[in-house]
Amino acid sequence: MLKASTYEDLTIYKMGRSIGKFVPYFVHAFLLEDTLIDTGTGFAGVEFLSALKEKKINRIINTHYHEDHTGNNHLIQQKYSAEILAHRDSIPYISHPRNVKLRLYQKHIWNYPEGSKATAIKDFVVIGPYQFQVIHVHGHSAGHICLYEPYKKWLFTGDMFCGVKNIYLRRDEDFDQMLSSLEDLSKLKIDTLFCSLKGAIANGGQALSEKVKYMKNLRGKILNLHQAGMTAGQIRNKLLGREDMMFFITGGHFSKQFLINNILSSQYNKAVVE
Numbered sequence: 458m459l460k461a462s463t464y465e466d467l468t469i470y471k472m473g474r475s476i477g478k479f480v481p482y483f484v485h486a487f488l489l490e491d492t493l494i495d496t497g498t499g500f501a502g503v504e505f506l507s508a509l510k511e512k513k514i515n516r517i518i519n520t521h522y523h524e525d526h527t528g529n530n531h532l533i534q535q536k537y538s539a540e541i542l543a544h545r546d547s548i549p550y551i552s553h554p555r556n557v558k559l560r561l562y563q564k565h566i567w568n569y570p571e572g573s574k575a576t577a578i579k580d581f582v583v584i585g586p587y588q589f590q591v592i593h594v595h596g597h598s599a600g601h602i603c604l605y606e607p608y609k610k611w612l613f614t615g616d617m618f619c620g621v622k623n624i625y626l627r628r629d630e631d632f633d634q635m636l637s638s639l640e641d642l643s644k645l646k647i648d649t650l651f652c653s654l655k656g657a658i659a660n661g662g663q664a665l666s667e668k669v670k671y672m673k674n675l676r677g678k679i680l681n682l683h684q685a686g687m688t689a690g691q692i693r694n695k696l697l698g699r700e701d702m703m704f705f706i707t708g709g710h711f712s713k714q715f716l717i718n719n720i721l722s723s724q725y726n727k728a729v730v731e
């Protein structure tokens with residue numbers, strides 16, 4: 458399934474694997490001038506190529522190497538001879554996607570991308586009349602970048618935002634690192650945020666500040682309850698509830714308990730709690 462829409466000079470492609478009439482998860486790719494920001498899932502590859510038919514694409518920028526952001530790199534690079542830019546730490550995985558072991562649910566929803574050839578992105582990138590700052594961010598994956606255009610006040614966040622109130626953490630994420638990067642991003646002047654999961658978000662700066670506030674508040678509550686003697690399991694039940702479908706569908710990849718444990722075990726918080 459693929460739907461295209463426009464936002465000022467951008468074309469936004471929302472896509473996902475259709476299972477019958479059901480699309481379990483959407484991801485967005487963004488076309489600005491001759492540059493695609495992320496390439497979505499390989500399951501929507503044929504539709505995506507058809508939607509891009511009249512377009513001229515010279516470059517792909519990957520916010521990070523995850524399979525739902527690089528799924529059509531190979532197809533598009535082959536067809537358009539496009540260069541691919543990504544953070545240097547993402548490049549080994551973009552070249553050899555099977556070096557990352559996907560879980561069952563990931564194979565069903567996105568599958569392994571084919572390898573493609575990327576080069577390291579610099580600190581700034583010019584796309585037509587737009588000048589983007591490349592910001593290295595932490596906590597979601599290695600080699601994750603956000604792209605900021607200070608004149609338009611646009612921020613492309615890859616998977617760093619994904620909604621204000623997240624109650625799960627992925628097994629390979631780090632809560633404190635994400636919070637620290639998000640806090641830095643929230644200091645930028647932002648009008649519109651472009652999120653891989655949610656698409657274009659107006660008042661993006663406010664949404665980002667709300668997310669930072671929510672995360673700090675949640676961390677504070679978790680640490681207070683821990684100091685008051687509650688176990689990690691009791692804290693989860695009190696603040697986030699029991700594990701739910703998300704845990705079971707993803708084979709435990711997204712977990713409420715992991716969020717609590719990750720906060721309690723981080724070095725920074727250890728120093729605060731002890």
Ligand SMILES: [Zn+2]
Nearest residue numbers: 521523598616
């Ligand atoms: Zn990701």
